[in-house]
Amino acid sequence: MPTTPDRSSFPDTRAWIRALPALGGETPPPVDTLPDAPTTLFLDWITQAAAAGVPEPHAAALSTVDAEGNPDARFLLLKDVTEQGFWFSGDTRSPKGRELAANAVAALSFYWREQGRQVRVRGPSSKAIRHSPPATSANGR
Numbered sequence: 001m002p003t004t005p006d007r008s009s010f011p012d013t014r015a016w017i018r019a020l021p022a023l024g025g026e027t028p029p030p031v032d033t034l035p036d037a038p039t040t041l042f043l044d045w046i047t048q049a050a051a052a053g054v055p056e057p058h059a060a061a062l063s064t065v066d067a068e069g070n071p072d073a074r075f076l077l078l079k080d081v082t083e084q085g086f087w088f089s090g091d092t093r094s095p096k097g098r099e100l101a102a103n104a105v106a107a108l109s110f111y112w113r114e115q116g117r118q119v120r121v122r123g124p125s126s127k128a129i130r131h132s133p134p135a136t137s138a139n140g141r
């Protein structure tokens with residue numbers, strides 16, 4: 001693991017940021033070796049990330065768009081993957097809940113540093129009561 005350079009030893013933020021170690025994971029496999037079904041690939045990759053000890057491999061950035069078209073994003077934990085899509089939970093009264101009500105589209109971004117892999121999922125979202133009301137689940141792909 002490369003050491004993180006001490007910020008005080010750099011002349012400015014730009015120089016320090018650019019010196020931070022990055023992209024040290026494995027080289028991603030060629031696209032033509034990947035399975036055709038995106039969900040199969042996602043489940044393979046998250047399984048491999050978990051087996052490799054990646055902390056919180058089910059953590060993802062959820063991106064939404066508000067009523068004015070402004071983007072927003074925050075991290076959350078994936079709750080399930082089914083034929084209906086990718087499931088997450090949150091409060092319908094929260095900003096993300098309001099944004100999904102105004103604009104029923106979402107994107108999820110996963111990053112598994114150790115494998116040098118990222119997955120993005122995007123599409124329509126829908127609200128469903130599942131497991132523990134009043135939390136709201138939504139799926140998107």
Ligand SMILES: Cc1cc2nc3c(=O)[nH]c(=O)nc-3n(C[C@H](O)[C@H](O)[C@H](O)COP(=O)(O)O)c2cc1C
Nearest residue numbers: 059073074075076077078089090091094095096097
């Ligand atoms: C690792 C991690 C996991 C999180 N998991 C969830 C989650 O599953 N559901 C949720 O509503 N918020 C989760 N949060 C909190 C959200 O990032 C966010 O702060 C909160 O939901 C309010 O978001 P909003 O103001 O955009 O609605 C998590 C935060 C972190 C850092």
